[in-house]
Amino acid sequence: MTPRAATSVCFFVNGALVGTWVAQIPFVQQRFDVSKTTIGLVILFMAAGAFVAMPLTGQVLDRRSSARVLRAAALVYPPLILLPLGAPGPVTLAAALVVFGAANGAVDVSMNAHGVAVERAGGKPIMSSLHACWSFGGLAGAGAVAAAVALGADPRAVGAVAALVLWVVVALATSALGGVSLHAGPGERSPGFALPSRAVLLIGALCFLVMTTEGAVADWAGIYLTGEAGASRAASATGFAGFSLGMALARLAGDGLVERSSRRLVLVGGAALAAVSLATLLVTGQAAVAVVGFVLVGIGVANAVPLLFSAAGRVPPAGPSLAAAFTIGYLGFIAGPPVIGVLADAVTLPAALALVCAALVLVAALGGRAVGESRALGRHEPLIAERSSRSSGKA
Missing domain, CATH: 1.20.1250.20 (MFS general substrate transporter like domains)
Structure with missing residues (x-):
């Protein structure tokens, strides 16, 4: 599997997990018997977790290979969907969604970062097709839950099966992410937290x-x-x-x-x-x-x-x-x-x-x-990425 294909799989898996969770929301609301306003407020905790994780992941990416960061985040992410699926009430659901949202945010940032790195190394645009994989993943995740529930399956059991399958898929894919680096050289790294340019x-x-x-x-x-x-x-x-x-x-x-x-x-x-x-x-x-x-x-x-x-x-x-x-x-x-x-x-x-x-x-x-x-991507950028990957070590 090429680094581009492996990165595409990560985008698909991320979309599939989001689609799996979104398809579960009506069942969660029914199980807790709460209002739309309550479930809407609880869901915002997922966004809160993502907002915390995204800038922190950016700082980690400033010091680590994007392949290593993506692999670590992607392996942790799928099992965490079991937390909101198994939550016994709205309060624990909110806490679970903070954790699940943080993992989602970390994967979002790291997979896009690695996509940029692979794009630079290959010297041709690939980001649009990567995001298309995310879209199709979301469709697949939500569609699988809908189809299984229509056949009489428990939606939580469907989510558990999805977590296992997607973990195996992403474990295989992330071993082939390659050694490209997001950095063109050591001078690109920042000294720490700073305001964006x-x-x-x-x-x-x-x-x-x-x-x-x-x-x-x-x-x-x-x-x-x-x-x-x-x-x-x-x-x-x-x-x-x-x-x-x-x-x-x-x-x-x-x-x-x-x-x-x-x-x-x-x-x-x-x-x-x-x-x-x-x-x-x-x-x-x-x-x-x-x-x-x-x-x-x-x-x-x-x-x-x-x-x-x-x-x-x-x-x-x-x-x-x-x-x-x-x-x-x-x-x-x-x-x-x-x-x-x-x-x-x-x-x-x-x-x-x-x-x-x-x-x-x-x-x-x-x-x-x-x-x-x-x-824009120039003909010399692949050489920069290769030199950077050699200097940064194995992903």
Whole structure:
């Protein structure tokens, strides 16, 4: 197995574990017999754990091989899903989700860091296809739980089987991650915790806007279809389903698009497409137009996060820079949708979603500066990565 294939498996496993957990949430709510508000607040503890782990993982990556960090985090991660599945009540569930979320955050940062390292060593873009593997992993995890429960299986037993299978898969894959390093040399390492540079803050801000868009569509597409566009309740899921499909397919094609054109064009053009598509569906207010529009929004934003993460991983010190961008972006995914909800109550949902259009326009306007085409992968970077891997030792 090549390092790229092994890294792809890590992305798939991470997505599958998240999908497995998300599919369990309705069963957890039923088992504890609590309100949606309560279960929503409890789930936020997973985000809290991730927020703590992400910058800490960045600091570890500043001093250790990304392959070693990813292998350690990935081996710990799958069994931890048993903690929230076995929690006897909401309080213990919250504590379990802090631990599970921390492991998720560590894997998220380290697998993206290693993806950047493999990309630099190979001299060709791969981040979009890696994120496509995450998307398909999430689909596989959630789909497996749904199918097994439909056949009469206990969802907690399904989660336990998934944990075992995914641990075996990731144990085999992480042994083939390779010895590439995220660092171009010792001078890239930071002396300790420090504020992100302006370049990283710009990348992080754009990640925040893009991931706010992703979260807004995930949480509000169905409500927009049924409440504003006149769609039936049965059709409410088609908005997010179309968005997810567009995103997955565009990520599969993203690396080829970058090779044939440029990072700048793919990021800026995609954000512009998403902004125009979202504005069009909001103006028309028609269900059929909205579904097509959400597909196009998914296509437009699909490659933004992979490209921005890749750009962050090229800003020294690479590990902390990537972790900072990831943490800022993740905040948008968590905090953005509730803000949209508050604004929707104050004005209307279409008016609130219009702010997402404005966010996408900003991504289109500033995206070229963020990806820094002058820092794009060059023909000499594989040599730098090889020298770095020899100097850093065995992964």
